[in-house]
Amino acid sequence: MIVELGHFALILAAAVALAQGVLPIVGARRGDERLMAVAPYAAITQFLLIGIAFAVLMRSYIVSDFSVLNVVQNSHTDKPLLYKITGVWGNHEGSMLLWVLILALFGALVGAFGRNLPQRLKATVLSVQAWIGVSFLAFILTTSNPFLRVAMPPLQGNDLNPVLQDIGLAIHPPLLYIGYVGCSISFAFAVAALIDGKIDAAWARWVRPWTLGAWLFLTVGIAMGSYWAYYELGWGGFWFWDPVENSSFMPWLAATALLHSAVVMEKRNALRIWTVLLAILTFSLSLLGTFLVRSGVLTSVHTFAVSPSRGLFILAILVIFIGGSLALFAFRAQSLSQGGIFAPISREGALVLNNLFLTAAAATVLVGTLYPLLVEAITGDRSVSVGPPFFNLVFTPLVVPLLLAVPFGPLLAWKRGDLYAAAQRLMVAFGAALVGVVLVLVLAGFDEVLAAFGIGIAIWLIVGALSELASRAQFGQRPLSVSLARLAGLPRSAFGMTLAHLGVGLTVLGIVASTTWNEEVIVDMTPGETIIVGGRALTLDGYRIEDTANYSSQIARFTLRDGDRVLSAIETEVRLFTSRPGEVTTEAGIRTFGFSQLYVSRGELTAEGVLTVRAFWKPLVTLIWLGAVVMAIGGLLSLSDRRLRVGAPKPARGGHVVAPAE
Amino acid sequence: MTIAQTAGRRPGRMSRKQRRMVLIAAAGVVLVVAVGLILFALSDRLTFFNSPTDMLESPPAPTDRVRLGGLVALDSIVREENGRITFDVTDGPSTITVTYQGIVPDLFREGQGVITEGTLGSNGIFNADTVLAKHDEAYMPAEVVDALKAQGEWYGDEAMPAEAPAVE
The missing domain is CATH 1.20.120 (Four Helix Bundle (Hemerythrin (Met), subunit A))
Known part of the structure; x- marks a missing residue:
């Protein structure tokens, strides 16, 4: 009933x-x-x-x-x-x-x-x-x-x-869904603006917090999915360019672009048509993500064609909403008046550059994700797959210039910026990045040119983000007390942006460090044996079996030592599910040291008691996800800014905060 | 407006039309770069699936990264020192030996469908750097199903034999 x-x-x-x-x-x-x-x-x-x-x-x-x-x-x-x-x-x-x-x-x-x-x-x-x-x-x-x-x-x-x-996977879909579906609000606003033929800064002021909210959940959701894949799949990788991952990453890239173009629209009333288009594209990519994951088309176009009702229904929704909104855009975009003008070198110009690279990057991910499906749909040939080699080659060159430009953006003035003055204020960041590059080259050798460059970019992003705050508080130009007062007087959204950009730097640092200096040992062990990984000694103690209500665990227990000092025990297990015979999952054993992790995964245990062990030392790997968390905290701070919450202009506070609020 | 002014450090003096041209040019450059990268990568960085029969008929170059899929042949798994494992992948008529160092997925076992990724050595042994088996016992990779069907070794979705198809 x-x-x-x-x-x-x-x-x-x-x-x-x-x-x-x-x-x-x-x-x-x-x-x-x-x-x-x-x-x-x-x-x-x-x-x-x-x-x-x-x-x-x-x-x-x-x-x-x-x-x-x-x-x-x-x-x-x-x-x-x-x-x-x-x-x-x-x-x-x-x-x-x-x-x-x-x-x-x-x-x-x-x-x-x-x-x-x-x-x-x-x-x-x-x-x-x-x-x-x-x-x-x-x-x-x-x-x-x-x-x-x-x-x-x-x-x-x-x-x-x-x-x-698994708790990580259990809460990861709702987070992603909140992100996907949150994009529907900016989509609805965009379509409403096209129907009304009217759009203004108030519109942008409404769209921005909704986009920011959706982006925040997408960021956390993607990071959580990535961490889940890292500890659950037992391969120690954090991103596989898998179509399911891509289908959440594309809306994220588009939402990040939308977030930035909405700023231009709100502050300068420019880029109106582009912002509307981007709002439509962002939600379209969310719908596409839902379609890819939910229709079964990923397993194969054939599976999709065999039981077509679900897949065709979502495909119809996809075509109606994406096609309809784009057609509406084509007919009505001219009715939206052009906004303010700006010089190429300006805050607006920097944000346009950001949008160009982000949308291009999203487009390449889209091509890579859909290409095998298209080939299969057209020729019936299922033998083509697009994997990490494609994405690494295409995505990286589009993201690196974007990352290099990030610290400049906030330092350029609206309408007409001074690149030279911005560069001067970034001297510290540039110096720090240069020192980082040289240090890596000296310590790790000249083979690691790419790694050195990556570390340099990370430092450039992190110090560059802080430089912007420092320059707005005028550290070094005014007495310290005045600067601190200015810093405290900055709006929360200023700290939000700094944190978000800093988070990007942390993620880059984590990715570069953990992939370059990743140490991997694959070895057969018997109880009592010791291997060295990450400069620490890992001893296999033995095995035991534990039963819970719905699965039975075969646990291998290790002890980790630094010299003679026992650091901790590490357990890695295989779970056999009693309710679904034959199904097993592996749980990696992970210990965190600072930002680095020691990762132990196990293979099958032979009858002779020999266990294949795969152990990794992953330097700074947690920064990959912590960076995403910092980005999300930045988004949250920005969202809590009074100006965004009440949708009203920020009242003057004190006399001396004259910098344009960002 | 003189040329010196437009070329100097004060781009703010550009006309509206010029500013728009700069934007369009920038967008064009990014677009061209993106399209160029995609085209290059699509011609060079795709991974192709092969059944053992395909691979014996037209072996890939030793530098090409390809996928090899089929069933893990019965009684073919040999565990060697330090996590190295060799096994045969078969589609019925043809069989290729695969060697892999690492931990195989939880559902890797004899008679099950498997997809491996790597390169074919000049000795005819496939050096895999990745072994994929989905986390679902009922799952058979679509490519493997196709390959088995092509060789007449497919027994239908419902009626998979408890034992894997007979292999010589």
């Missing part, structure tokens, strides 16, 4: 979404206030209804209601409660329900907090948002219904795929 309640709630939500998609926008066209006023209520109702449906599905998982097909296929009574809950979105149907739940949540947020938004704009935005909702709700109800019952309920379920029973 309760399950049917959830099912009905979902159908009702689709009906409400349909109303929300029609009435407010008609009202906006006719200037009918009553029709426009429907929008926020409909948005909130739609969210509540989907919320009920989601809660019902979650309940079915928690009480292991095996009369629901979805629960049978993906749950098991012995599973820990946490994984029963995360199992709700660990499968296709449930994850699509989560997708629309988040979509409706964002709509409801606009409805509830958009009081100072012009009524017309708000009504149109919520209608556009509802169109997306209607299509995905229809998709769920017709092809991927999680509430289907089974006539003869089995006593036990099939269990969730063991690989998914």
Whole structure:
């Protein structure tokens, strides 16, 4: 009964979404206030209804209601409660329900907090948002219904795929979804602007925090997915240029570009048409990501063609929304007036450069991801795959100039900048980077030219980001107390930007250091044997078996010593899942030293008690993910800036902060 | 406006049209570079899938990184010193010996589908640097299925024999 309640709630939500998609926008066209006023209520109702449906599905998982097909296929009574809950979105149907739940949540947020938004704009935005909702709700109800019952309920379920029973992977999809779906808001704003033929700085002031929020979740989600792959797959790699990874990375690149172009629009009222286009492209890439991951097209175009209903449905949604919005753009973009003008060497110019490189990089990732699919679809030949060699060759040359330019941007003035003055203020960063390059060349030898260059870029980014703050606080030009006061007086968004750019530097540092000085040992060991890795001694102590409710662990235990001093024990295990015979997962043993990690992964244990061990020393590897966290903290700081929150110009504070607030 | 002014350190004096030209030129350069890189990489850095039969018929150059896929032949896995493992990959009629140093995936076993990536040595042994087997017992890489079908060794999605197809 309760399950049917959830099912009905979902159908009702689709009906409400349909109303929300029609009435407010008609009202906006006719200037009918009553029709426009429907929008926020409909948005909130739609969210509540989907919320009920989601809660019902979650309940079915928690009480292991095996009369629901979805629960049978993906749950098991012995599973820990946490994984029963995360199992709700660990499968296709449930994850699509989560997708629309988040979509409706964002709509409801606009409805509830958009009081100072012009009524017309708000009504149109919520209608556009509802169109997306209607299509995905229809998709769920017709092809991927999680509430289907089974006539003869089995006593036990099939269990969730063991690989998914991991906390990192359990919370990583919701984060990514919030990021993907968050991009729908800027998309809805862009489409609304095109329909109205009106766009201004207030529009940008609204779009920016939403994009920033979505970007923040994408950043954390991608970083978490990367860390999960690192410790769970046991290969010690952090990025595989896998199509699934790429499909979250492309929206991230586009959202990063959008974030920067929205700044130009808000501050200078320039780049309007481009910003609108970018908002459309960002969400299009999010939809494409959903399509790639959810349609089965990645396994093979053939799989997709064999059971086409789901795939074709999402493909249709994709074509309608991307094609429709781009057509709308083509027809209506001319109605948006051109904004302010600027010199090539200026803050705007730097941000345009940023956009050029980021979109080009996103485009290359797109080509690499889709190329094998296109070849297979056209020729039927499935033998082509595009892997890391392609992406490393294409992506790196496009990103390096961008990274080199990053510290300049914030130091250039709006409208017309002085490159020479900016370069002068970056002398410290340049010097530090140069010292870094020389040090690496001297210490590691001249073979490591690329590594030296990479370390130089990282230092350049980190010190360059700090230089910008220092120069705005006028350190060295004024007494220290004055500079500190100026620093404290800077808006939070200034610190936000510094942290975000600094985070990029940290990530680059982590990538370069951990790949260049990665030390790998593959060796057969018997208990009592010792190997040296990362300058430390790793001794295999022995094996033991531990049983938990749903799996049995074969654990290999090691002791790590530095000289004679025992540092810690490291355990690496293989889990055999009792509910799904034959399925196993490996858990790497990892110890962190500063920012570096010692990583131990195990292979099969032979009958003679010999264990193949793969041990890595990965210098500064944690910086890869910490850098992403720092970027996200920067985004959060910027988001908390009062100016963005209330959508009003920043009031003058003190007399001496005259630098344009960024 | 003199040439000295436009060429000097004060680009702010450019006309609107000139500014737009600079933007378009910059965009054009980035675009050309991106397209050039993609074209070069697509001609040079693609990885091609081969079944053992394909590989014996037209062996790849020793420098080409390729994929080799098929079934791990029964009783062919030999564990050597220090994590080196050799095994045969077969599609029925043809078999190629693969050597790999490292830890094979959890679901790597005899009779299962596998994809390896690496280079073919002049001795006819395939040196793999990557071994892929998906985290799903029911999963058979699509390319492997195609290769097996081509050799008449495919027994359908439902009716995979408990034992792998007979290998000489």
